[in-house]
Structures are given as C-alpha cells and as structure tokens.
Amino acid sequence: MDCLEHVGKALFARYGIAVPRGAVVSSLDAAHAVASPVVVKAQIHVGGRGRAGGVRVCGNEVDARIAVRELLGSTIAGCHVASVLLEEFVDAAAEYYVSLSYDTVTRSPVLAVSVKGGMSVTDATTTPVDIRDGVTDAAIVSCLEREAVPAVHRTSIAEAIRKLWRCFDEEQLLLAEINPLFITRDGRAIAGDAKVVLDDDIVRPQERRFLSLGGDIAILASGGGASLLNIDALLGHGGRPANYTEYSGNPPADVVRDLTVRVLSQEGIRGCWVVGGTANFTDIAATMEGFVAGLRQVIPKPTYPIVVRRDGPRQAEAFAMLRVVAEREGYQLHAFGSETPMEESARLMVKLAYGDTGR
Amino acid sequence: MAILVDESTRVIVQGITGKEGARATAEMMRAGTHVVAGVRPGKAGEMVHGVPVFDTAADALRAHPNANASLIAVPAPAVRVAALEAIAARIPLIVILTEHVPTRATAEVLAAARDAGVRIVGPSSVGILSVGRGKIGAIGSSEIADVFRPGRIGIISKSGGMTAEIAVALRRGGFGVSTAVGIGGDVLIGSDFVDMLRCFQDDGETDAVVCFGEVGGCYEELAAEYLATNAFTKPVVAVVAGRFTDQLPIGTTLGHAGAIVAKGRGSYTSKVTALRNAGVAIADRLEEIPILLRKAFYERSRVKEEGLCPTFAKA
Numbered sequence: 272m273d274c275l276e277h278v279g280k281a282l283f284a285r286y287g288i289a290v291p292r293g294a295v296v297s298s299l300d301a302a303h304a305v306a307s308p309v310v311v312k313a314q315i316h317v318g319g320r321g322r323a324g325g326v327r328v329c330g331n332e333v334d335a336r337i338a339v340r341e342l343l344g345s346t347i348a349g350c351h352v353a354s355v356l357l358e359e360f361v362d363a364a365a366e367y368y369v370s371l372s373y374d375t376v377t378r379s380p381v382l383a384v385s386v387k388g389g390m391s392v393t394d395a396t397t398t399p400v401d402i403r404d405g406v407t408d409a410a411i412v413s414c415l416e417r418e419a420v421p422a423v424h425r426t427s428i429a430e431a432i433r434k435l436w437r438c439f440d441e442e443q444l445l446l447a448e449i450n451p452l453f454i455t456r457d458g459r460a461i462a463g464d465a466k467v468v469l470d471d472d473i474v475r476p477q478e479r480r481f482l483s484l485g486g487d488i489a490i491l492a493s494g495g496g497a498s499l500l501n502i503d504a505l506l507g508h509g510g511r512p513a514n515y516t517e518y519s520g521n522p523p524a525d526v527v528r529d530l531t532v533r534v535l536s537q538e539g540i541r542g543c544w545v546v547g548g549t550a551n552f553t554d555i556a557a558t559m560e561g562f563v564a565g566l567r568q569v570i571p572k573p574t575y576p577i578v579v580r581r582d583g584p585r586q587a588e589a590f591a592m593l594r595v596v597a598e599r600e601g602y603q604l605h606a607f608g609s610e611t612p613m614e615e616s617a618r619l620m621v622k623l624a625y626g627d628t629g630r
Numbered sequence: 631m632a633i634l635v636d637e638s639t640r641v642i643v644q645g646i647t648g649k650e651g652a653r654a655t656a657e658m659m660r661a662g663t664h665v666v667a668g669v670r671p672g673k674a675g676e677m678v679h680g681v682p683v684f685d686t687a688a689d690a691l692r693a694h695p696n697a698n699a700s701l702i703a704v705p706a707p708a709v710r711v712a713a714l715e716a717i718a719a720r721i722p723l724i725v726i727l728t729e730h731v732p733t734r735a736t737a738e739v740l741a742a743a744r745d746a747g748v749r750i751v752g753p754s755s756v757g758i759l760s761v762g763r764g765k766i767g768a769i770g771s772s773e774i775a776d777v778f779r780p781g782r783i784g785i786i787s788k789s790g791g792m793t794a795e796i797a798v799a800l801r802r803g804g805f806g807v808s809t810a811v812g813i814g815g816d817v818l819i820g821s822d823f824v825d826m827l828r829c830f831q832d833d834g835e836t837d838a839v840v841c842f843g844e845v846g847g848c849y850e851e852l853a854a855e856y857l858a859t860n861a862f863t864k865p866v867v868a869v870v871a872g873r874f875t876d877q878l879p880i881g882t883t884l885g886h887a888g889a890i891v892a893k894g895r896g897s898y899t900s901k902v903t904a905l906r907n908a909g910v911a912i913a914d915r916l917e918e919i920p921i922l923l924r925k926a927f928y929e930r931s932r933v934k935e936e937g938l939c940p941t942f943a944k945a
Contacts, residue, residue, distance in 0.1 A: 496789020
C-alpha cells in the first residue's frame with residue numbers, strides 16, 4: 272500500500288528526518304496556515320505529479336489560495352485531488368535522490384543515491400544491503416563516493432540515509448524514497464517529498480487484492496496466475512474485464528462469499544466468470560459454497576450468464592451442487608472442468624455475455 | 631532421477647498440527663513420501679497421522695538425523711523463526727508453503743540460507759512433485775493424482791494453481807511430467823527459474839522444461855540471461871501471464887526506485903522479448919504448450935533419432 276506524501280513525511284519525521292513545515296488542507300477555508308513563499312502539492316497516488324501540474328510554487332498568499340482552489344477537487348493524471356499539502360518553500364543548494372527498496376536480483380534491500388534528484392532522475396548508484404547488518408557507514412561512504420557527491424554534502428546525506436534505513440527497517444517498508452532530498456545553503460538535509468510503500472502482508476494481511484478495470488465481465492479467479500492469464504484470454508476474445516482479483520491459498524467459504532458479493536456489486540455487470548485451473552489442494556466444494564452464498568446476497572439478483580471453469584479436489588460434488596442451485600433458484604449458470612480449456616471458457620463467457628453479434 | 635525430491639527424501643513438517651500442515655502431511659504420505667517428524671512448539675510428544683511431533687526443528691533432527699528436507703506450513707508471522715531454525719539445523723532443502731510472508735522476513739531468511747548453503751523454495755510455493763517418486767507440499771493432491779502423468783517434462787511455475795493446469799495441458803498433448811516445482815510469485819523467492827533450470831539441466835530424466843511466469847520482478851529476465859548463455863541445452867517453453875498490465879497506466883507503486891533498480895525489467899513485453907531472444911518458445915495459451923514442445927523436439931531432429939516424443943512412463 273503506498274502512502275500519500277504527507278503520511279510518508281509524518282513517518283519520516285518520526286525517525287528524525289527533517290521535512291518542510293507544512294499543513295494538509297482539504298478545504299479552502301483552512302488554506303492560510305503557512306508563510307509565503309509556499310508550495311502547494313496535490314496529495315495523490317500518482318508518479319510524475321510535478322509534470323502533470325500537481326505542484327505549484329506560490330510567492331504570496333493570494334496565489335496560494337488560487338492554487339488550492341484550482342487543485343482541490345480537480346483530476347490530475349486520472350486521480351481525484353481530495354487534499355493538498357501546503358509547505359514552506361525550501362531554498363535548496365542541491366537536490367539529491369535517495370531510496371531504499373528491494374532488489375529481486377540480489378534478493379536484498381538496495382540503497383540508491385543520485386546527485387540528480389528531482390523529476391528527471393533516471394539512474395542512480397546502487398548498493399545492496401545485508402538486511403542483518405543494515406546500511407553500514409562503509410556502504411554509505413562507498414555509494415556517495417561512486418556517485419561523486421560533493422564532500423561538503425556527504426555528512427548530512429549520510430545522516431539522512433541512516434535515519435531512512437531505521438525507518439525502512441523498523442516499519443518493514445517495501446520502499447522509502449526521498450526525491451528530492453534538499454541540501455540547504457547552510458548544509459541541512461530536508462526531505463522534499465516522501466514516497467513510502469507499506470508491506471500489505473503486514474498492514475492488511477487479510478485483504479484481497481482488487482483492481483477495477485472498468486469493463487462489464489466480473490471475474491473471480493483462483494490465484495494470481497489464473498487471474499492474470501485469464502484476463503489476457505478474455506481480452507483476446509473481445510471481453511471487457513470489470514476487475515482483477517483473486518482468492519489464493521485454500522480460502523474458507525466466507526472469504527469467497529464476501530469476494531463474490533464485492534465483485535458482483537460492481538456497476539453494469541453483464542457476465543460473471545468464475546475461473547481457475549486445476550487446484551492442487553483447494554477444496555472446490557468449499558469454494559463453490561462460498562460463491563453460491565455470495566451470489567444469493569447480490570441485489571438485484573444476477574440474471575446475466577455465469578460461467579464456471581474450475582477443477583480439483585471435490586469438484587464433482589461442487590458442480591452437482593451448483594447445478595441444483597442454478598435450476599432451483601433460476602441462475603443462468605454453465606460449469607466446466609479441466610476437460611474444457613480455460614481459454615475456451617473465456618470465449619464462451621464473451622459469447623454468452625454479449626450475444627453472437629452484440630457488444 | 632527427477633530433481634530435488636525422490637524416494638530418498640525424508641521430510642519434517644514445521645507447523646504439522648495446523649490445518650495446512652496436517653493436510654500436506656497426509657498428502658505426502660499418500661504419495662509415498664517419508665514424513666519422519668513434525669514440529670510445533672509446545673506440542674512435543676503428540677502425533678499427527680502417526681508422525682511424532684517435536685518442539686523444535688533441532689529436536690526433530692536429533693531424533694531423525696536422516697531428515698533431508700523441511701516443509702514450512704506455519705502461519706505467516708511465524709515463518710521467519712521457523713525457517714531460521716531449519717537453516718540453523720542445516721536442513722538442505724526447505725520448502726515454504728505459507729503465503730503472505732512479509733518481504734522483510736523473507737529477505738532475512740534468504741540471507742541466512744545463502745550463508746548456510748541451504749536451498750529455499752518459496753515462500754508461497756505449492757510444493758515440489760516428482761511424479762511417482764514423491765513430493766513435498768500440497769502439490770498434486772491424491773484427488774487430482776491422475777492430472778500429473780509420469781513423463782519427461784519439467785515444470786517451473788510462479789503460480790501454484792497453474793502448475794496442475796499445465797500438467798493437464800501436457801497430458802492432453804501426450805506428455806508427462808518429471809518434476810513440477812512451484813517457486814512462488816513473491817517479490818523475493820529462494821529459488822528462481824535459473825536455480826531450477828540448472829537442476830533440470832543435470833537431470834537425465836527431463837527432456838524439456840515449461841516455465842510459467844508472471845509480470846513483476848525480474849526472475850523471467852534473469853532466466854532469459856541464463857538461457858542466452860547456452861548453458862541449458864534442452865528446449866524451454868514459457869507462458870507469461872499479465873499481458874494486459876502493459877496497457878494499464880504505468881504503476882507508480884515503486885516510485886523511481888522501481889525504474890532505477892529494475893532497469894526497465896518487469897513488464898510483459900520485457901519478459902517475453904528477453905525470453906524470445908534467448909530462444910524460448912512463448913505459448914500464448916496453455917494448449918499451445920505441447921504443440922510448441924513437439925515443434926522444438928522436431929526442430930532438434932531428436933524425435934526420430936532418440937524417440938523422445940511423446941513420452942509417457944517408462945517404468
């Protein structure tokens with residue numbers, strides 16, 4: 272889960288990283304808290320916010336109020352702006368880039384530093400970090416040396432990196448990025464921005480990933496691999512997926528039920544595709560019980576076609592139950608096992624949802 | 631031969647008293663694999679499916695010094711300690727079944743495993759199955775045992791669910807499986823495609839390998855780098871899931887760090903391009919896998935000469 276800038280900055284501040292004085296406002300009335308000049312920054316989860324016009328530098332309070340009025344409620348890079356951060360303008364002598372994240376090559380945290388902080392950063396000097404030792408002073412020195420950071424800035428940058436590591440390590444973050452890291456004329460390091468990604472497996476381990484794709488075929492996929500592969504297949508047949516989601520592992524029936532309700536409560540659904548491979552150990556009967564329980568809770572009652580393609584332990588039992596439910600309760604349900612390729616069920620789903628010719 | 635798991639495998643199950651641990655234990659025993667001990671702190675002396683339970687991995691190993699693999703099926707917050715225990719006991723193969731392990735915990739476990747020279751498979755691994763020889767984990771349960779037909783194709787998959795589905799496609803196309811490995815789809819994993827390809831290269835009972843990759847991370851690109859060196863001499867067919875994500879707005883989740891550290895790798899296009907350039911056949915649908923395998927065998931002119939295709943059990 273990524274944090275908005277002001278949340279990330281509050282976290283950094285707790286670890287002693289200096290951030291500009293500022294205030295978050297979500298209405299115009301509150302917009303005169305910070306002395307001029309001021310930077311007005313849209314609080315949105317979008318990269319390239321500066322280029323998209325989400326950051327304004329204002330010389331006086333009048334301009335600041337105009338910027339707040341224009342930004343609040345606007346849409347930047349497809350993202351609604353619900354709040355803005357008003358911050359003191361930092362007169363920086365230099366702007367650096369500093370981050371800690373994970374590298375899948377070394378399978379360890381990695382420190383990245385660049386002398387070209389700001390919007391145009393594309394490359395950086397990187398150093399893998401042994402998670403048990405943390406970022407050592409030797410690693411920092413070597414990184415700053417290789418990146419040719421001017422000697423006068425090294426002490427304050429090194430101190431910021433040490434604090435950033437403590438934050439990254441203790442909060443078990445996936446990313447802690449400061450871009451730009453300002454160095455003021457009197458040599459202080461101040462975090463000009465904060466990009467923080469929390470580990471979902473720590474902060475919300477029970478929650479299922481859900482991504483709206485804007486289409487009209489609701490998808491319940493078993494596992495990330497099935498979800499990705501089948502959305503590809505559906506698109507290939509001209510289908511419009513409404514969502515990406517998945518229930519992985521061996522989910523209890525109530526988890527599937529709740530996910531079913533969520534997926535089928537999306538607007539404008541024209542078909543429901545319950546799709547998965549041949550399960551190794553997932554109890555298909557429990558999964559389908561959950562699905563049916565969810566289906567019964569959806570209002571209005573789904574009249575669109577439902578295509579189920581799934582196989583694995585207790586599949587025969589599950590499908591017998593599905594057929595009885597469909598017949599007695601009047602659902603347009605078609606169930607297939609592994610004798611029908613997933614790809615074929617995608618084609619059928621599209622055909623049933625849109626008709627032979629219609630879209 | 632197969633890889634990693636065979637008749638000599640002796641497994642301890644950490645978290646044997648839990649739902650998934652007990653179930654995997656029963657499944658492994660049904661597949662003929664020797665489960666010699668279980669671990670659950672505070673439950674020493676109990677039995678699960680006739681398997682004795684110990685408080686620690688070290689205790690289990692003292693009582694059963696022939697154990698050479700561990701299956702970790704403890705809840706996510708307990709994985710770090712369980713894995714470090716198994717590593718300290720120098721168990722050479724540790725398979726982590728648990729999903730949703732925090733990345734920080736995985737990083738620490740992998741660092742310790744590297745120092746100790748221990749192999750980790752997972753987290754989020756569905757397991758390892760050497761068809762007809764034995765297995766570690768929940769892969770290929772007895773209820774779908776006929777899905778995995780013995781044969782000479784290796785499977786390496788990030789997705790547990792798709793592992794069996796690939797076996798279905800192979801069976802339909804007249805092929806069988808030597809060993810199937812679920813490597814897990816997490817950001818950090820203990821064994822990647824390259825590690826497993828190296829094992830399959832040395833396996834005289836595997837003629838080709840099917841890889842199932844997904845967008846994200848750069849394990850597929852690393853596999854392509856390895857395959858481009860020609861160190862791997864057998865045909866490889868790959869499926870990469872998530873083509874549609876290339877059309878989505880560029881993910882901002884990883885900030886600039888994502889771009890800087892990954893250097894442009896991670897997308898569907900990056901993975902497929904790298905794999906194709908390394909000579910890998912890309913299957914757009916699972917049903918194409920056997921066709922591409924047959925084509926690869928034919929192109930190598932080995933079909934007639936060595937009678938490699940199609941290949942069922944050879945007793």
